[in-house]
Amino acid sequence: MPRAGVTPERVAREAALLSDEEGFDALTLSGVAQRFGVSVPSLYKHVEGLTGLRRAVARSGVQELGACLREAVDGRSGADAWRAFAHAYRYFAHTRPGRYTALQRAPLLPSGTERAPLSPDPVSVLTEVLQGLGVTEGRGVPVIRALRSALHGFVDLEANGGFGLPEDVDTSFDVLVEGCVRMVVPDADDHA
DSSP, rough: OOHEEEOOOHHHHHHHHHHHHHOOGGHHHHHHHHTOOOOHHHHHTOHHHHHHHHHHHHHHHEEEEEEEEHHHHTTTHHHHHHHHHHHHHHHHHHHHHHHHHTTTTBBBOOSSSSBOOSSSSHHHHHHHHHHHHTTTTHHHHHHHHHHHHHHHHHHHHHHOOOOSSSSSSSHHHHHHHHHHHHHHHHTGGGGG
């Protein structure tokens, strides 16, 4: 019989919190079990092993990132929407580092043979932002990949101490964000 209060949702929430505190790669079933005061085997009633636990963290992260990005761009358009999107993305990576890391790895389906898309929410938000910048559907995927790579590269370097010079990192991020606007829309001032 499952211990009172332990549900798949609570297990996922605790796993997400633990991954933010200790790192996604440090996430273990035993760490989550300790938080509930239960044995590891009892978690198997709520999650499909470590892979299922990691998938739950990624699912939680993608939903939260999507909501964070939607809230940031709400009521904005053009380059202003992109700027809000980029800053919200960076904020999410800083405040939920374990969940952010989970998003960078496409989890396997239980069969282990195919990749499982978690949710289109973050991509949907970026697609809407790009439409507001005049990016046509045919250019959408390459532009999304380029922008995601730029944002991820920056936040990954930042998180791993890659910016050792004394200059302000926020200013550097702003240069990246503005450079992306000009890359996507060469005449960006018309879309500001």
